[in-house]
Amino acid sequence: MSDIHQRPDRSTPATSSGMETRPVADHEDALFDDLYSPDSRRGSGITRRGVLKTAIAFTLAGMTGGIALSVSRCSRQEVLQGFLVLRPGDASVLIAVSPAITGDDLPEVLSPSELMADPDKKDVLLWLQLLDQKLFQLGTDMTKEYLQLFDLLQWLPTRRVLTGQWSVWQDADKEQVSLFLDQWQASPVELLNKAHRAFTALIQSTWYSLDNVAISTGYPGPPLWALAAIAPVSDKENQ
Amino acid sequence: MAVVDPYRSDKSYHWDIRNAAEDDMPGVIECDVVISGTGAGGGICAEILSQAGLRVILLEEGGLQTSTDFRMKEGEAYDNLYQQGAARATKDGAITILQGRTVGGSTTVNWTSSFRTPEQTLKHWQDVFGVKHSAESLDSSFSWVEQRLNITRWDVAPNRNNQLLADGCQNAGWSWKSIPRNIKGCWNLGYCGMGCPSNAKQSMLVTTIPASLEAGATLITRARAEKLIIKADQVDYLAVQPIDRYGKPLEQSFLIKARRYILAAGAIGSPAILLRSSAPDPYNRVGKRTFLHPVCMSVAVMPDKVEGYYGAPQSVYSDHFLWRDGVEGELGYKLESTPLHPVFTSLFALGHGDTFKARMQQLPRMQSTIALMRDGFHEQSQGGQVLLNSDNTPVLDYPLNDYLWKGIRDSLLTMAELQFSAGAASVRPVHQLAKRGGSWPEVREVISNLPMERFKMPLGSAHVMGGCAMGENEKLSVVNSEGQHHQLENLSVIDGSVFPTSIGANPQESVYGLAAVMADSLCNHERLTLYMY
Ligand SMILES: Cc1cc2nc3c(=O)[nH]c(=O)nc-3n(C[C@H](O)[C@H](O)[C@H](O)COP(=O)(O)OP(=O)(O)OC[C@H]3O[C@@H](n4cnc5c(N)ncnc54)[C@H](O)[C@@H]3O)c2cc1C
Numbered sequence: 001m002s003d004i005h006q007r008p009d010r011s012t013p014a015t016s017s018g019m020e021t022r023p024v025a026d027h028e029d030a031l032f033d034d035l036y037s038p039d040s041r042r043g044s045g046i047t048r049r050g051v052l053k054t055a056i057a058f059t060l061a062g063m064t065g066g067i068a069l070s071v072s073r074c075s076r077q078e079v080l081q082g083f084l085v086l087r088p089g090d091a092s093v094l095i096a097v098s099p100a101i102t103g104d105d106l107p108e109v110l111s112p113s114e115l116m117a118d119p120d121k122k123d124v125l126l127w128l129q130l131l132d133q134k135l136f137q138l139g140t141d142m143t144k145e146y147l148q149l150f151d152l153l154q155w156l157p158t159r160r161v162l163t164g165q166w167s168v169w170q171d172a173d174k175e176q177v178s179l180f181l182d183q184w185q186a187s188p189v190e191l192l193n194k195a196h197r198a199f200t201a202l203i204q205s206t207w208y209s210l211d212n213v214a215i216s217t218g219y220p221g222p223p224l225w226a227l228a229a230i231a232p233v234s235d236k237e238n239q
Numbered sequence: 240m241a242v243v244d245p246y247r248s249d250k251s252y253h254w255d256i257r258n259a260a261e262d263d264m265p266g267v268i269e270c271d272v273v274i275s276g277t278g279a280g281g282g283i284c285a286e287i288l289s290q291a292g293l294r295v296i297l298l299e300e301g302g303l304q305t306s307t308d309f310r311m312k313e314g315e316a317y318d319n320l321y322q323q324g325a326a327r328a329t330k331d332g333a334i335t336i337l338q339g340r341t342v343g344g345s346t347t348v349n350w351t352s353s354f355r356t357p358e359q360t361l362k363h364w365q366d367v368f369g370v371k372h373s374a375e376s377l378d379s380s381f382s383w384v385e386q387r388l389n390i391t392r393w394d395v396a397p398n399r400n401n402q403l404l405a406d407g408c409q410n411a412g413w414s415w416k417s418i419p420r421n422i423k424g425c426w427n428l429g430y431c432g433m434g435c436p437s438n439a440k441q442s443m444l445v446t447t448i449p450a451s452l453e454a455g456a457t458l459i460t461r462a463r464a465e466k467l468i469i470k471a472d473q474v475d476y477l478a479v480q481p482i483d484r485y486g487k488p489l490e491q492s493f494l495i496k497a498r499r500y501i502l503a504a505g506a507i508g509s510p511a512i513l514l515r516s517s518a519p520d521p522y523n524r525v526g527k528r529t530f531l532h533p534v535c536m537s538v539a540v541m542p543d544k545v546e547g548y549y550g551a552p553q554s555v556y557s558d559h560f561l562w563r564d565g566v567e568g569e570l571g572y573k574l575e576s577t578p579l580h581p582v583f584t585s586l587f588a589l590g591h592g593d594t595f596k597a598r599m600q601q602l603p604r605m606q607s608t609i610a611l612m613r614d615g616f617h618e619q620s621q622g623g624q625v626l627l628n629s630d631n632t633p634v635l636d637y638p639l640n641d642y643l644w645k646g647i648r649d650s651l652l653t654m655a656e657l658q659f660s661a662g663a664a665s666v667r668p669v670h671q672l673a674k675r676g677g678s679w680p681e682v683r684e685v686i687s688n689l690p691m692e693r694f695k696m697p698l699g700s701a702h703v704m705g706g707c708a709m710g711e712n713e714k715l716s717v718v719n720s721e722g723q724h725h726q727l728e729n730l731s732v733i734d735g736s737v738f739p740t741s742i743g744a745n746p747q748e749s750v751y752g753l754a755a756v757m758a759d760s761l762c763n764h765e766r767l768t769l770y771m772y
């Protein structure tokens with residue numbers, strides 16, 4: 001995740017286009033209007049050229065503090081209560097994209113706070129908590145990169161360019177999300193391949209940490225005889 | 240069949256075990272030898288040195304989790320027993336790295352495959368790096384280790400995942416063998432990677448560490464060896480940072496004053512301590528040439544059930560392609576299989592949404608074959624470099640190049656051919672753009688056209704090696720063949736970080752064997768100096 005804001009590797013053909021030397025506009029709107037073609041709202045608006053320019057813009061912005069500052073407006077959110085790093089906006093993104101990533105629908109979830117209150121949505125809460133712990137354990141720098149990715153997905157201009165998603169995440173539909181994931185996965189822009197891998201691996205591996213989900217594969221769980229054999233003595237006595 | 244947890248047995252009552260995150264620690268603790276890290280290298284050293292009568296302190300940044308805690312649950316195990324919650328990766332995120340972070344280190348979570356260091360590797364080390372060890376000189380050490388950890392031929396029938404690897408090789412006319420394992424009374428469960436719940440696995444957790452504690456050693460958990468405090472050509476103190484279960488530093492740090500300091504924090508871990516300490520490194524070797532045995536994978540779906548989640552995870556291997564172009568030629572690879580549990584499988588199912596889910600649904604019929612690249616023997620294979628993050632934790636930068644990609648593509652071809660000769664219904668090379676194919680010619684075509692690029696071709700590693708190379712030539716190494724640091728008189732490095740190249744076989748027995756030799760020589764040396772005081 002470390003170079004998500006950096007220029008893609010020199011070895012990828014995409015960078016040899018010479019575009020990285022083009023001056024990048026200071027004015028945010030001009031920058032993003034140029035990237036976006038209005039007839040491609042359903043995802044195909046992510047052009048290689050557009051993404052490259054965004055990447056470049058972010059590299060430069062990182063140096064000058066320009067766009068990075070604007071994006072970090074989102075990161076001033078408070079961490080969700082009972083969580084280590086996830087903020088409400090991050091949880092919204094995760095909940096919105098996860099069906100298109102795991103292939104499993106989630107129960108209707110309106111907001112993170114509702115999640116905390118409703119025992120029927122226990123699995124979703126547990127999953128978010130596992131994911132939160134995973135993110136925290138990654139260590140300062142890697143955690144920060146993930147949070148930056150979440151920021152990019154929340155701030156309208158970058159969200160638009162990277163995902164083609166116009167409306168707020170709560171209104172995203174599965175098809176639309178799948179479309180941008182397909183593009184991230186196969187894109188010649190390494191940065192997007194990386195985002196795809198980081199995003200899907202994080203969500204899929206924590207999702208399959210839930211017992212219910214794990215056994216949905218046909219995996220029966222640890223053999224019962226072994227579980228019985230290792231059960232603490234006091235448990236056996238209680239039975 | 241009751242399981243005896245040594246850490247809850249009667250004799251454990253007098254063992255000196257402390258948790259730096261919870262217990263009050265004195266400002267300075269004195270001892271003869273302090274060992275940082277309790278994995279393969281640290282465990283063996285601790286037993287030999289404490290049984291020789293030296294006062295040993297063992298530091299471990301992970302927690303003490305024992306068979307009573309091992310519940311065969313993947314999510315829990317990865318979070319509690321692995322570095323960075325098993326989500327450690329190279330700096331760019333292209334290679335996932337599995338390493339243990341718990342008492343016993345990676346040996347607590349490894350898959351029990353046990354091989355001596357290949358003769359070709361030792362010969363190469365002698366020729367190129369001036370390492371003093373040879374297959375003959377290490378023979379008695381390996382024999383001792385094999386006896387101590389009960390490394391024996393595994394005579395039980397392999398699980399179907401491994402049997403299919405054998406069948407595929409057999410039908411293709413390639414050599415294969417069964418894997419010796421370090422086990423005693425194995426239940427053949429398949430959960431070695433989550434901590435062995437029956438204590439059958441003869442990891443450091445149940446062998447050398449209890450023996451050291453019994454001999455009077457002290458174990459301090461959740462204690463990160465942060466920094467050596469150096470005075471002239473000596474280490475004066477070791478600064479220790481207590482950390483919480485997530486690896487985050489806690490307030491109170493303390494010092495250890497020892498006669499001898501041993502780094503056994505594993506590859507990545509040991510070089511990191513030297514880097515944080517700004518230890519002398521006149522030839523700029525620390526952290527360089529860190530190797531991974533980068534692994535790529537091929538997944539077959541068989542016509543009937545495989546159930547790769549049950550049974551000893553690795554029991555068959557093939558070295559048919561390991562030295563395919565000589566020691567220093569084209570990249571060679573070892574073929575093995577992996578356990579197949581849902582979370583682990585989710586990391587190489589790839590794709591998203593329905594594609595991903597459909598692949599997960601095939602888990603019971605999946606067969607996995609992996610190829611482990613023997614990195615470090617060719618000039619185009621210089622490995623990676625350990626760097627420090629902003630919070631002083633380490634990260635490995637491992638660049639990928641065409642030499643590696645060629646080996647990887649070749650191995651994908653080998654594995655697909657193998658799986659079809661074992662009767663696979665379909666084969667999918669683990670690559671973001673690869674769909675499964677139903678015949679060998681079809682998949683061969685797919686593989687030939689796959690772009691070999693990072694992220695599109697996910698790679699993994701459970702074998703981190705090197706970064707503090709040993710050797711007699713100071714310009715090429717950090718320590719000598721005995722693990723003695725070239726510049727600092729009372730410092731040794733004794734773990735997998737001393738390997739000058741990758742091993743070309745699963746590394747645990749190489750670590751054990753070398754650690755035993757190094758600890759023995761240290762023991763003679765330390766006992767002498769002890770008498771002199
Ligand atoms: C999932 C998995 C499966 C594997 N399977 C096999 C196999 O089947 N066969 C095989 O031969 N090998 C296998 N390996 C690899 C093998 O276990 C390792 O190569 C070997 O254990 C390395 O020994 P080591 O002493 O160098 O490091 P480790 O065993 O990794 O021990 C290092 C210890 O140091 C601790 N540490 C790190 N930094 C610090 C610090 N600053 N202060 C205090 N403590 C610190 C770590 O927490 C860890 O406990 C596997 C590894 C993994 C992760």
Ligand code: SF4
Pocket residue numbers: 351422424425426427428429430431432434435436437438439440550551552
């Ligand atoms: S296969 Fe054997 S060694 Fe591995 S976890 Fe099961 S009982 Fe332990």
